[in-house]
Amino acid sequence: MKHMNEYRDPELAKLYLEKIAKTVTQPWSIMEVCGGQTHSLVKNGIIDMLPKDITMIHGPGCPVCVTSLSLIDKAIHLAVNENVILCSFGDMLRVPGSKISLLEAKAKGAAIRILYSPLEAVKIAGDNPDREVVFFAVGFETTAPANALSVIHAHRKGLSNYSILASHVLVPPAMEAVINDKESKIDGFLAAGHVCTIMGNAEYYPLSSQYKVPIVVTGFEPIDILQGILMVVRQLEQKKYVVENQYARIVREEGNTAAQKVIFEVFEIKDQTWRGIGTIPKSGYAVKEKYASYDANKKFSITIDEAPEHPECISGEIMKGIKKPFECPQFGKKCKPSFPLGAPMVSSEGACAAYFHFSGSVEV
Amino acid sequence: MCLAIPGKIKSIDLQYNNSVRMAKVVFGGITKEVSLEMLPDADIGDYVLVHVGVAISKVDEEEAYKTFKYLEEIGELGELEDVEDYLPKKEGL
Amino acid sequence: MPDSNKLRMQLTCPMPKLDFDIITLGHGSGGVLTNKLLDSGVFDLLTNDILEERHDGAIINMNEKIAFSTDSFLVSPIFFPGGNIGELAVNGTVNDLAMCGAVPKYLSLSFILEEGLKMTEFWEVLVAIKFACENANVKVVTGDTKVVEKGKGDKIFINTSGIGNVHPKANIGKTRIQIGDKIIVSGNIATHGMAIMSIREGLEFESTIQSDTTNLNHTIINLIEQFGNDIHLLTDPTRGGIATVLKEIALTSDFGVDIFQRDLPMDDQVASACELLGIDPLYVANEGLFLSFVDASIANSFLEVLQNDKNGKNAKIIGSVVDTHPNQVILESSIGGKRVVSMLPGEQLPRIC
Numbered sequence: 001m002k003h004m005n006e007y008r009d010p011e012l013a014k015l016y017l018e019k020i021a022k023t024v025t026q027p028w029s030i031m032e033v034c035g036g037q038t039h040s041l042v043k044n045g046i047i048d049m050l051p052k053d054i055t056m057i058h059g060p061g062c063p064v065c066v067t068s069l070s071l072i073d074k075a076i077h078l079a080v081n082e083n084v085i086l087c088s089f090g091d092m093l094r095v096p097g098s099k100i101s102l103l104e105a106k107a108k109g110a111a112i113r114i115l116y117s118p119l120e121a122v123k124i125a126g127d128n129p130d131r132e133v134v135f136f137a138v139g140f141e142t143t144a145p146a147n148a149l150s151v152i153h154a155h156r157k158g159l160s161n162y163s164i165l166a167s168h169v170l171v172p173p174a175m176e177a178v179i180n181d182k183e184s185k186i187d188g189f190l191a192a193g194h195v196c197t198i199m200g201n202a203e204y205y206p207l208s209s210q211y212k213v214p215i216v217v218t219g220f221e222p223i224d225i226l227q228g229i230l231m232v233v234r235q236l237e238q239k240k241y242v243v244e245n246q247y248a249r250i251v252r253e254e255g256n257t258a259a260q261k262v263i264f265e266v267f268e269i270k271d272q273t274w275r276g277i278g279t280i281p282k283s284g285y286a287v288k289e290k291y292a293s294y295d296a297n298k299k300f301s302i303t304i305d306e307a308p309e310h311p312e313c314i315s316g317e318i319m320k321g322i323k324k325p326f327e328c329p330q331f332g333k334k335c336k337p338s339f340p341l342g343a344p345m346v347s348s349e350g351a352c353a354a355y356f357h358f359s360g361s362v363e364v
Numbered sequence: 365m366c367l368a369i370p371g372k373i374k375s376i377d378l379q380y381n382n383s384v385r386m387a388k389v390v391f392g393g394i395t396k397e398v399s400l401e402m403l404p405d406a407d408i409g410d411y412v413l414v415h416v417g418v419a420i421s422k423v424d425e426e427e428a429y430k431t432f433k434y435l436e437e438i439g440e441l442g443e444l445e446d447v448e449d450y451l452p453k454k455e456g457l
Numbered sequence: 458m459p460d461s462n463k464l465r466m467q468l469t470c471p472m473p474k475l476d477f478d479i480i481t482l483g484h485g486s487g488g489v490l491t492n493k494l495l496d497s498g499v500f501d502l503l504t505n506d507i508l509e510e511r512h513d514g515a516i517i518n519m520n521e522k523i524a525f526s527t528d529s530f531l532v533s534p535i536f537f538p539g540g541n542i543g544e545l546a547v548n549g550t551v552n553d554l555a556m557c558g559a560v561p562k563y564l565s566l567s568f569i570l571e572e573g574l575k576m577t578e579f580w581e582v583l584v585a586i587k588f589a590c591e592n593a594n595v596k597v598v599t600g601d602t603k604v605v606e607k608g609k610g611d612k613i614f615i616n617t618s619g620i621g622n623v624h625p626k627a628n629i630g631k632t633r634i635q636i637g638d639k640i641i642v643s644g645n646i647a648t649h650g651m652a653i654m655s656i657r658e659g660l661e662f663e664s665t666i667q668s669d670t671t672n673l674n675h676t677i678i679n680l681i682e683q684f685g686n687d688i689h690l691l692t693d694p695t696r697g698g699i700a701t702v703l704k705e706i707a708l709t710s711d712f713g714v715d716i717f718q719r720d721l722p723m724d725d726q727v728a729s730a731c732e733l734l735g736i737d738p739l740y741v742a743n744e745g746l747f748l749s750f751v752d753a754s755i756a757n758s759f760l761e762v763l764q765n766d767k768n769g770k771n772a773k774i775i776g777s778v779v780d781t782h783p784n785q786v787i788l789e790s791s792i793g794g795k796r797v798v799s800m801l802p803g804e805q806l807p808r809i810c
Binding site for chain 3: 001004008009010013014042043044045046047048049064087089090091093094103113114115116120124139143222338347356357
Binding site: 001002003004006007012015016019034036063089116117118119120139140142143145146149153156157192194195197198223224227234246248249250251252256258259262 | 366367368369370371372380383384391392396399401402403404411413415416417418420421423424425427428430431432434435438
């Protein structure tokens, strides 16, 4: 595919790796914020190809992983107990709530559908006027426009049986929380290219100058990531701390203003609970009052308490980059993708699951 | 990661009483219907980045080209190899 | 199957006139309706002298060393681009026998039908079975039909068992794999699974991807006749894809497997569909595909013969058996990095993130 395969060229990758090795003179820790970048790093075997002085730290960038237990419980409750067709992205299905996952709920007969796009859920609502259709709207800023658009489409069509269970998380507040953590030791960031595609780069300038960290907006293909790492390392070696854009073919400085407009038509910023990390101020989206009838949280008045995390899970330390997955005593033992104790083991984008799948553990 | 991939707009049509621009976008031979509401300027032939059924950015061909010039730009390539070998072909898959 | 074949089927085997157009519980009762269903043309369609005996079992002559295999088939939807559940059920068991180095001869055919199944759909499946049997040169010699209540099945489930004589030159088994063996895949990977995915509600996309379901027995027997003892293992990577099959083999032996991403043959459309949905093609189901572990000395000539076969045009050497990392399958990525290939926990789901 054009604009994709060219960024997987082995010879060019070699040139970048040589250049990175030549540039590095001391140890640096770089966090890739986005789970997609983590996935690409491990899937392509990049981590072991980098010079020893570079440590990649895997950030909290998996919206599926950080969706709170109580929201998953709520989604399951809706699918099991109400006259609801619950629609979701595929990766959300295996994530365990406090008792079971959506996949298990489906096995017990709940009406759960896996969709590629939230816009499909609006169609399902149109086709099933006697059922409530709820879309489990997880995601970062990247997914927010599509989820918001589904509400606008439903509104435009006059559908009264469509709503979204919004679980939106925002990247910059999480990055700040990670930098602020006393234990974290991050020298530079690869910012999530697709998040910036929507929101632009402006949010990162204060972070970079205030905390003196290079932030490079980076894409997802191997060459993108290698170039992003090289750009961070060059800054660090030159003691520069600015925002750079590696992914300029996709990311505009101001982001996608049409998409921002759609987001803020439907959503407003609120404090958000991140699974494994806790509540981060102003780090999520809630459906605005104007669209309250499309907000599953309000439409179905159920309150589900936040269940406690598994006591042996150290996901907070993993997602802040303080510990590596294999430093967890339960990694690959009690905690596996088929039986995850916590957030980062649940989706293939989660740092623990990515390590588990691609770094040598055997699940029999 | 917010999985998003680039594809080429094959056709555009208006839906929902002409209020919504939807496009057929081709990804390496397969076609998917995609909302163009976030890209009012996108046109047939453009490459767009698509995430969960919504096109969120137009690929800037010039910037794409620059990615491959980066090593040359930072002036360290000469001793390695000629960057021209790695420049993307005009029309890929 | 290609559309031209489908047309041929409809022309040669038009559905007989029936006084019922859907399957009801009575069709599985064993009584009048069951006989009516079978006499409606099922027997005529699959006819052979053994089946015509209409006994509970089949009495057949076989040589000494036989291979025996059974498999159940459930696919949703039952009609998909490139085929239907009928030919899948024949080809699946035929191929399992072929992977043992056997010449498939006889099949049993057992249906579990869901009440309300349209007779036209059942007929189309039956016709596909007839042609799949003809292509593979196998006979259905015994069978059964049961009907379950509406909602307790998914239109149609099929079980087939099959037997065949093991070819005298075949010597196939996991214990025969040696360090240095080359691993050859017979064609493009992930095709069948993505053909099904292309029409799955909520995920569908437009493509010309067609299932690769086909019988592999003639291809396999030709290879066995030429390379006999040097073929150490044959296996078809159906559910779980090639990653799962290779990992299973590595786990039950004391060697490791190296494979190379750049050598994995894949259709452009299939590759794109995998990117779109975030699915790893290594884990996607295949049907008319097989992996061969062969002695390194014959790998190139084996490949050449296979590439000249209609079922092996895209065949490639994708890796080898090594002693460096026992029980592990290591994939070298297209940019030269290495990663471990493990099994997936459950079904692969499309992802957004």
